[in-house]
Amino acid sequence: xxxxxxxxxxxxxxxxxxxxxxxxxxxxxxxxxxxxxxxxxxxxxxxxxxxxxxxxxxxxxxxxxxxxxxxxxxxxxxxxxxxxxxxxxxxxxxxxxxxxxxxxxxxxxxxxxxxxxxxxxxxxxxxxxxxxxxxxxxxxxxxxxxxxxxxxxxxxxxxxxxx
Amino acid sequence: xxxxxxxxxxxxxxxxxxxxxxxxxxxxxxxxxxxxxxxxxxxxxxxxxxxxxxxxxxxxxxxxxxxxxxxxxxxxxxxxxxxxxxxxxxxxxxxxxxxxxxxxxxxxxxxxxxxxxxxxxxxxxxxxxxxxxxxxxxxxxxxxxxxxxxxxxxxxxxxxxxx
Amino acid sequence: xxxxxxxxxxxxxxxxxxxxxxxxxxxxxxxxxxxxxxxxxxxxxxxxxxxxxxxxxxxxxxxxxxxxxxxxxxxxxxxxxxxxxxxxxxxxxxxxxxxxxxxxxxxxxxxxxxxxxxxxxxxxxxxxxxxxxxxxxxxxxxxxxxxxxxxxxxxxxxxxxxx
Amino acid sequence: xxxxxxxxxxxxxxxxxxxxxxxxxxxxxxxxxxxxxxxxxxxxxxxxxxxxxxxxxxxxxxxxxxxxxxxxxxxxxxxxxxxxxxxxxxxxxxxxxxxxxxxxxxxxxxxxxxxxxxxxxxxxxxxxxxxxxxxxxxxxxxxxxxxxxxxxxxxxxxxxxxx
Amino acid sequence: xxxxxxxxxxxxxxxxxxxxxxxxxxxxxxxxxxxxxxxxxxxxxxxxxxxxxxxxxxxxxxxxxxxxxxxxxxxxxxxxxxxxxxxxxxxxxxxxxxxxxxxxxxxxxxxxxxxxxxxxxxxxxxxxxxxxxxxxxxxxxxxxxxxxxxxxxxxxxxxxxxx
Amino acid sequence: xxxxxxxxxxxxxxxxxxxxxxxxxxxxxxxxxxxxxxxxxxxxxxxxxxxxxxxxxxxxxxxxxxxxxxxxxxxxxxxxxxxxxxxxxxxxxxxxxxxxxxxxxxxxxxxxxxxxxxxxxxxxxxxxxxxxxxxxxxxxxxxxxxxxxxxxxxxxxxxxxxx
Numbered sequence: 001x002x003x004x005x006x007x008x009x010x011x012x013x014x015x016x017x018x019x020x021x022x023x024x025x026x027x028x029x030x031x032x033x034x035x036x037x038x039x040x041x042x043x044x045x046x047x048x049x050x051x052x053x054x055x056x057x058x059x060x061x062x063x064x065x066x067x068x069x070x071x072x073x074x075x076x077x078x079x080x081x082x083x084x085x086x087x088x089x090x091x092x093x094x095x096x097x098x099x100x101x102x103x104x105x106x107x108x109x110x111x112x113x114x115x116x117x118x119x120x121x122x123x124x125x126x127x128x129x130x131x132x133x134x135x136x137x138x139x140x141x142x143x144x145x146x147x148x149x150x151x152x153x154x155x156x157x158x159x160x161x162x163x
Numbered sequence: 164x165x166x167x168x169x170x171x172x173x174x175x176x177x178x179x180x181x182x183x184x185x186x187x188x189x190x191x192x193x194x195x196x197x198x199x200x201x202x203x204x205x206x207x208x209x210x211x212x213x214x215x216x217x218x219x220x221x222x223x224x225x226x227x228x229x230x231x232x233x234x235x236x237x238x239x240x241x242x243x244x245x246x247x248x249x250x251x252x253x254x255x256x257x258x259x260x261x262x263x264x265x266x267x268x269x270x271x272x273x274x275x276x277x278x279x280x281x282x283x284x285x286x287x288x289x290x291x292x293x294x295x296x297x298x299x300x301x302x303x304x305x306x307x308x309x310x311x312x313x314x315x316x317x318x319x320x321x322x323x324x325x326x
Numbered sequence: 327x328x329x330x331x332x333x334x335x336x337x338x339x340x341x342x343x344x345x346x347x348x349x350x351x352x353x354x355x356x357x358x359x360x361x362x363x364x365x366x367x368x369x370x371x372x373x374x375x376x377x378x379x380x381x382x383x384x385x386x387x388x389x390x391x392x393x394x395x396x397x398x399x400x401x402x403x404x405x406x407x408x409x410x411x412x413x414x415x416x417x418x419x420x421x422x423x424x425x426x427x428x429x430x431x432x433x434x435x436x437x438x439x440x441x442x443x444x445x446x447x448x449x450x451x452x453x454x455x456x457x458x459x460x461x462x463x464x465x466x467x468x469x470x471x472x473x474x475x476x477x478x479x480x481x482x483x484x485x486x487x488x489x
Numbered sequence: 490x491x492x493x494x495x496x497x498x499x500x501x502x503x504x505x506x507x508x509x510x511x512x513x514x515x516x517x518x519x520x521x522x523x524x525x526x527x528x529x530x531x532x533x534x535x536x537x538x539x540x541x542x543x544x545x546x547x548x549x550x551x552x553x554x555x556x557x558x559x560x561x562x563x564x565x566x567x568x569x570x571x572x573x574x575x576x577x578x579x580x581x582x583x584x585x586x587x588x589x590x591x592x593x594x595x596x597x598x599x600x601x602x603x604x605x606x607x608x609x610x611x612x613x614x615x616x617x618x619x620x621x622x623x624x625x626x627x628x629x630x631x632x633x634x635x636x637x638x639x640x641x642x643x644x645x646x647x648x649x650x651x652x
Numbered sequence: 653x654x655x656x657x658x659x660x661x662x663x664x665x666x667x668x669x670x671x672x673x674x675x676x677x678x679x680x681x682x683x684x685x686x687x688x689x690x691x692x693x694x695x696x697x698x699x700x701x702x703x704x705x706x707x708x709x710x711x712x713x714x715x716x717x718x719x720x721x722x723x724x725x726x727x728x729x730x731x732x733x734x735x736x737x738x739x740x741x742x743x744x745x746x747x748x749x750x751x752x753x754x755x756x757x758x759x760x761x762x763x764x765x766x767x768x769x770x771x772x773x774x775x776x777x778x779x780x781x782x783x784x785x786x787x788x789x790x791x792x793x794x795x796x797x798x799x800x801x802x803x804x805x806x807x808x809x810x811x812x813x814x815x
Numbered sequence: 816x817x818x819x820x821x822x823x824x825x826x827x828x829x830x831x832x833x834x835x836x837x838x839x840x841x842x843x844x845x846x847x848x849x850x851x852x853x854x855x856x857x858x859x860x861x862x863x864x865x866x867x868x869x870x871x872x873x874x875x876x877x878x879x880x881x882x883x884x885x886x887x888x889x890x891x892x893x894x895x896x897x898x899x900x901x902x903x904x905x906x907x908x909x910x911x912x913x914x915x916x917x918x919x920x921x922x923x924x925x926x927x928x929x930x931x932x933x934x935x936x937x938x939x940x941x942x943x944x945x946x947x948x949x950x951x952x953x954x955x956x957x958x959x960x961x962x963x964x965x966x967x968x969x970x971x972x973x974x975x976x977x978x
Contacts, residue, residue, distance in 0.1 A: 102779035118281035127917040265616035444770035453591035607933035754942035
């Protein structure tokens, strides 16, 4: 059987414990998981693409079948160019669901060979998002457990500089 | 690598084109898909368990890595006894989402080794459900395309007898 | 221009002030509104089809371009046989929305010539449904304003008999 | 200041750990919480009203400002007759939300003096409901932690008899 | 009977195949449909008001009872000044539904003579929105079929210039 | 019994009749309600913090157990520093519900001693929000009844200056 690989795309600004939970479970399901940091020029990110890739790598050293990349442009183009047929997405809430539903159908229309696989975010992380973590850290709130250890340290350092 | 197999449980009373679409896509994702007809003594089904298993088999002859079984009791027990770790579920709508979310978390609590993988129902089938098909067929409505050919024939025959 | 007529189908067991509000507004939009009481053999209704038709007629005497009928079988068949192309549905809540969405798409698939028009239930009636009215009346609760006057009288009479 | 008391109504067939969590938090908020088991003649309950009241009492011995009663008829009538002005409801999901929203508005219309206070179910219990517990127990599934200890024992006993 | 005309307001930046589908169906329902491009100074549009009006006109040449205008200010004021009583809105998803519900009620409060009529977006277009089309085109993705032909050409031209 | 006090946080830019309705009902439930205007440096508010506090005070003169403050930083820190254990939040719609659910759980994680109490917005105000009021007032629309009298005057004055 040919190996089954999947892409897990996102902004990861920064990666949270909820993302790590999805990656760990995706790594059980697929032969390889490619975590792909999307270069989105529109938003002002807290961490640069390089920092986000490095934080993901530092947080995923316990998984041997996961690699971290960055990508620019359309998701479907990246999938075609890298012979990937599956996308993993985490679902947390109703509004996630609707948006993800639309994107999954659009992507399938753009490339009939691809498919999207959804996993439910663990209940202990369903209230955790990158934006909530950023806001919490900016006020000096306790983020322990909401993000992997390397991200916790990076956030504290980042906001010491800014503050 | 060990083969990755998954269970796709349901009532399938009867199987619809939407179910077939999920099974076809699941068969791309997993090495084997076990379609499992749940024995649910509470509801009065239109088709018997045996009829439902037969209709599924007749509708899935084009897939070589799919098998059809029936099961009684708890899903997690069936998974454990058959060394299966993944469950496939189709998502069609918001109310599906909520119920599936609860069941997926409950199942993970009952067996930490299992996980649920969700696939979005194709937009051409999102309004199709077994109950809508049953009602439509009972009034002599046109069900062509909503169900696989063997189910179409079985429904017409069934309602000729009843009517 | 040909007159534009529409069907407003439902169980109306019994008609509520929310239904009347939709019918009044539908009668502004269409040249004629046909209110159609669905014969649904499955459920045990509180009022018979004849009683429901009569209560609708008694509650709609102020509207000259509305008529009340009962129908059995598929909605799309009734539409075709009566040269009607539009269906009116009231939307009250998210779960309404999903179900209505599925039915509207299914009906359009069964008859491409038909279309469904949705109107939002007025905020003063959004918590009113036939089943809540029935339950409230069965306990002797105050239903004044939730249903038209003829229905109020019929409910009080009905539950005096039963109780 | 006059003491603030609240009613927490439900079927409690049986009470779950999610209900207990809401009652514990309600007992922090109010001077007294009256847990009220609704007598609902329509459904076939697993436990009798008396059993449900007894299981609630056995599960709430650690709270001094909570009492357990049963009630028949309309909620608003019980509130008026007992000079209670607040109702507590737990929210678990979107469909809960909609139904609760309608009931809360209906009740406020029936009695302007009353108000409904909502508390979010703890994330560890959001997938727990009485019906899921009943089904799980009927198949001999592990219900430990999903219900208070006295309910766990009662369920095991109940299904030994039935099975 | 007096002719029944309706306003279909929106940003249309740019008009999509989903919008065209709603306009075509609205033109069956009403004697005339006025498509109104809202002048919204807050957002930075991709196309100017004039371009959006021209693209709509070029995409609607097959409909004889539709006209295209632009408007500034409050919707209810435009309706009053032009003796229009109906507004058409397309519904695509749950979040649409909620927002539209609020706006429809607010508008009815501002002008009791007006009413909003909702039509469900066809399932083939439910994942299509102006913002998704803009993003897709900006990356050189395939937008064929998602927008009318004149818009497809305008988008390709626009992004050649920008890129 | 110790007095039970609660915080009602928000942007209140400006306070609406919907907010006032929640505050009035919160003042029935709690011994004291502290209305807290959040200092949010990110958004460009219409009214300054001082103006918002003043408008709230001017709109709440009829309530003796309500005070108005402003606060900066994390909600949980403000609660701890002021020995407050309850937060009041109004629920208006599904999207509110999801966001509020996440925030309530996050806050409970940050401080186990606190709890969030939800009240449903009255149906006459469920379509009213600060942003809709701001937009309506900016176009000279009729805001009478949507906001308390002092806010109505302030909005008219504000937009005379801007316009």
